[in-house]
Amino acid sequence: xxxxxxxxxxxxxxxxxxxxxxxxxxxxxxxxxxxxxxxxxxxxxxxxxxxxxxxxxxxxxxxxxxxxxxxxxxxxxxxxxxxxxxxxxxxxxxxxxxxxxxxxxxxxxxxxxxxxxxxxxxxxxxxxxxxxxxxxxxxxxxxxxxxxxxxxxxxxxxxxxxxxxxxxxxxxxxxxxxxxxxxxxxxxxxxxxxxxxxxxxxxxxxxxxxxxxxxxxxxxxxxxxxxxxxxxxxxxxxxxxxxxxxxxxxxxxxxxxxxxxxx
Amino acid sequence: xxxxxxxxxxxxxxxxxxxxxxxxxxxxxxxxxxxxxxxxxxxxxxxxxxxxxxxxxxxxxxxxxxxxxxxxxxxxxxxxxxxxxxxxxxxxxxxxxxxxxxxxxxxxxxxxxxxxxxxxxxxxxxxxxxxxxxxxxxxxxxxxxxxxxxxxxxxxxxxxxxxxxxxxxxxxxxxxxxxxxxxxxxxxxxxxxxxxxxxxxxxxxxxxxxxxxxxxxxxxxxxxxxxxxxxxxxxxxxxxxxxxxx
Numbered sequence: 205x206x207x208x209x210x211x212x213x214x215x216x217x218x219x220x221x222x223x224x225x226x227x228x229x230x231x232x233x234x235x236x237x238x239x240x241x242x243x244x245x246x247x248x249x250x251x252x253x254x255x256x257x258x259x260x261x262x263x264x265x266x267x268x269x270x271x272x273x274x275x276x277x278x279x280x281x282x283x284x285x286x287x288x289x290x291x292x293x294x295x296x297x298x299x300x301x302x303x304x305x306x307x308x309x310x311x312x313x314x315x316x317x318x319x320x321x322x323x324x325x326x327x328x329x330x331x332x333x334x335x336x337x338x339x340x341x342x343x344x345x346x347x348x349x350x351x352x353x354x355x356x357x358x359x360x361x362x363x364x365x366x367x368x369x370x371x372x373x374x375x376x377x378x379x380x381x382x383x384x385x386x387x388x389x390x391x392x393x394x395x396x397x398x399x400x401x402x403x404x405x406x407x408x409x410x411x412x413x414x415x416x417x418x419x420x421x422x423x424x425x426x427x428x429x430x431x432x433x434x435x436x437x438x439x440x441x442x443x444x445x446x447x448x449x450x451x452x453x454x455x456x457x458x459x460x461x462x463x464x465x466x467x
Numbered sequence: 468x469x470x471x472x473x474x475x476x477x478x479x480x481x482x483x484x485x486x487x488x489x490x491x492x493x494x495x496x497x498x499x500x501x502x503x504x505x506x507x508x509x510x511x512x513x514x515x516x517x518x519x520x521x522x523x524x525x526x527x528x529x530x531x532x533x534x535x536x537x538x539x540x541x542x543x544x545x546x547x548x549x550x551x552x553x554x555x556x557x558x559x560x561x562x563x564x565x566x567x568x569x570x571x572x573x574x575x576x577x578x579x580x581x582x583x584x585x586x587x588x589x590x591x592x593x594x595x596x597x598x599x600x601x602x603x604x605x606x607x608x609x610x611x612x613x614x615x616x617x618x619x620x621x622x623x624x625x626x627x628x629x630x631x632x633x634x635x636x637x638x639x640x641x642x643x644x645x646x647x648x649x650x651x652x653x654x655x656x657x658x659x660x661x662x663x664x665x666x667x668x669x670x671x672x673x674x675x676x677x678x679x680x681x682x683x684x685x686x687x688x689x690x691x692x693x694x695x696x697x698x699x700x701x702x703x704x705x706x707x708x709x710x711x712x713x
Contacts, residue, residue, distance in 0.1 A: 263523070340558070340561075342556055342558035343558060345554070345558060346554065346559070346560065346617075348521065348547065350547065350548060350552075350624055351543075351544040351548035351576035351624065352544070352571075352572060352576055356575050361560045361571075364562040441604060444607075445600070445602040445603040445604070447599045448598060448599050448600070
């Protein structure tokens with residue numbers, strides 16, 4: 205162990221050596237919660253955004269109209285409540301609310317998943333709704349005009365385009381989540397920040413430890429940002445297309461293998 | 468007289484206070500090629516869009532082989548597959564290749580297998596001269612190419628009737644020809660076609676009947692020779708004089 209006269213780097217190496225596995229574990233938990241929270245939040249966002257985008261007119265039948273109206277009002281309340289309170293406060297309310305009102309002691313990790321998911325869901329539902337609105341209405345009309353239902357056209361045509369459009373926002377949300385899971389330390393989830401705080405507190409070396417912590421956060425978010433950029437490019441498909449039957453690209457295969465024999 | 472495919476009865480459509488269609492009666496027989504002409508805002512496109520319920524008529528009805536398409540229990544999806552539509556702005560599915568554009572509807576609506584759907588799609592893409600571009604995404608195609616794929620997409624559903632909503636209006640002049648050629652070929656195969664158009668040449672040479680609309684009503688409806696050479700109504704004369712001038 206370095207002594208009181210030791211320099212900054214000696215302490216940093218010391219912490220990396222002794223607390224390395226703990227840091228990694230904390231980073232793993234952070235990543236796990238952020239990833240799960242973003243994915244589940246995205247699914248919530250898709251569902252909520254989908255419901256909020258369904259066109260509804262009184263002529264479509266009173267039952268459908270009022271049910272949709274009711275669903276939308278409830279979803280609107282959900283979005284507003286979770287967007288208008290800090291996640292650190294939501295953590296306290298949900299975690300201690302569950303234990304004192306419902307008498308359920310949520311495991312820390314599960315509590316983390318739930319809090320990040322519904323918080324992310326609230327933000328993403330608005331983003332999804334915007335993404336759906338950004339798709340040319342002609343796409344829906346074309347789907348309907350060849351006989352597909354509203355749902356089929358949504359699933360096959362509109363949502364894929366909407367998701368592509370909101371991918372940058374989704375990546376943003378993921379990065380924000382990696383950083384914001386740190387607030388879960390208030391309910392003792394052993395993520396990166398919690399681990400760092402314990403390590404730093406033991407030796408009163410806050411700067412050294414949190415220097416390491418910030419490097420880890422940066423590496424995680426930076427890697428993920430690059431990865432998402434790559435996914436975006438992948439989703440856009442190739443810039444060029446092969447001319448079918450072209451002499452220069454003779455292996456352009458149109459019908460999947462075995463297709464011709466199935467006929 | 469051929470069998471009646473589509474019949475429009477007392478059709479009216481308002482957007483708010485604005486009455487776009489006023490009590491329109493209109494019949495389409497099997498194999499007919501009908502051009503609907505008229506100035507902008509005369510209700511041509513709205514009439515077409517009411518016929519496959521992209522717009523809901525305010526009143527009146529549309530009958531397909533005698534069945535009211537707005538009746539409860541009427542299978543609107545199958546009907547729309549039978550009555551295809553080609554849009555002014557093409558509306559190709561932007562997230563799919565040219566081939567998949569022509570495949571997805573066949574699989575989802577007609578329940579065809581992917582292989583079967585691809586073969587049919589290929590045949591129609593060949594017919595419109597786009598078989599070399601099956602792997603291209605819409606954003607990689609020119610307007611005329613997009614419109615030809617859109618026509619193939621509609622044809623792949625084996626429609627009985629095709630509705631064309633100003634199919635060449637968004638095209639550069641040099642691309643109009645390639646799309647009109649495809650449409651002329653289709654007309655000669657006996658497909659029933661309803662074409663809202665500003666292409667007077669097409670209306671005169673290809674269609675069996677020309678319908679002139681103005682102010683939300685059908686003013687005149689007759690064979691092209693009569694409408695173009697001896698229109699009965701002064702408004703038709705006015706419109707034709709204005710449009711044939713340039």
